[in-house]
Amino acid sequence: MANGSRLKIVIFGAFGAGKTTLIRTLDPESTHIEANCAGGTTTVALDFGRVLEDGLHIHIYGTPGQERFGFAREIIAKGMDGAVLLVDVTSPLDDFTRHLYDTLSAAQVPSVVFLNKCGCEGAHPEAFAACFGTTPVRAVSARDRKACLDALSRFAGTLATG
Numbered sequence: 392m393a394n395g396s397r398l399k400i401v402i403f404g405a406f407g408a409g410k411t412t413l414i415r416t417l418d419p420e421s422t423h424i425e426a427n428c429a430g431g432t433t434t435v436a437l438d439f440g441r442v443l444e445d446g447l448h449i450h451i452y453g454t455p456g457q458e459r460f461g462f463a464r465e466i467i468a469k470g471m472d473g474a475v476l477l478v479d480v481t482s483p484l485d486d487f488t489r490h491l492y493d494t495l496s497a498a499q500v501p502s503v504v505f506l507n508k509c510g511c512e513g514a515h516p517e518a519f520a521a522c523f524g525t526t527p528v529r530a531v532s533a534r535d536r537k538a539c540l541d542a543l544s545r546f547a548g549t550l551a552t553g
């Protein structure tokens with residue numbers, strides 16, 4: 392349940408799904424704890440950003456996507472009001488993303504799936520439409536601020552009133 396007019400939303404997703412990019416797009420002033428890795432950077436602790444929409448303070452926490460950081464995901468997830476599962480649609484659905492979805496579903500966390508990289512070469516968003524049961528699915532690009540803000544505030548609206 393939301394705490395007054397403040398919401399804690401946690402972003403989950405596999406390695407490289409675009410969680411850090413999404414939070415940076417939503418809040419250019421956001422904070423990121425990352426390390427260098429082959430081809431770029433990877434989150435080794437968390438991301439944190441804030442968005443104020445319609446009087447609602449949305450605190451957005453990003454998790455590390457590497458499987459070995461399960462302990463960090465557990466800590467970051469504590470007390471969350473809702474979860475975003477971010478999925479890279481340029482690759483087939485992987486076991487880890489499926490595991491994250493199953494864990495959120497079993498815990499009955501209010502969730503939404505954001506399909507990311509929809510405009511990229513090799514993207515197949517249609518292949519994911521039936522993968523997540525009754526959980527709402529939204530197509531975004533983590534680099535598109537308007538689409539991300541719209542998708543986030545719609546989801547936040549369901550939590551604030553729900």
Ligand SMILES: Nc1nc2c(ncn2[C@@H]2O[C@H](COP(=O)(O)OP(=O)(O)OP(=O)(O)O)[C@@H](O)[C@H]2O)c(=O)[nH]1
Nearest residue numbers: 406407408409410411412433434456508532533534
């Ligand atoms: N073209 C394109 N590239 C994207 C998009 N979102 C993320 N990327 C790229 O995908 C790569 C991984 O993005 P990150 O945001 O670091 O992914 P992450 O989910 O935080 O990764 P971990 O922290 O390692 O789990 C980076 O090179 C991003 O620039 C997108 O919407 N479009």
Ligand SMILES: [Mg+2]
Nearest residue numbers: 410411433434
């Ligand atoms: Mg990251």
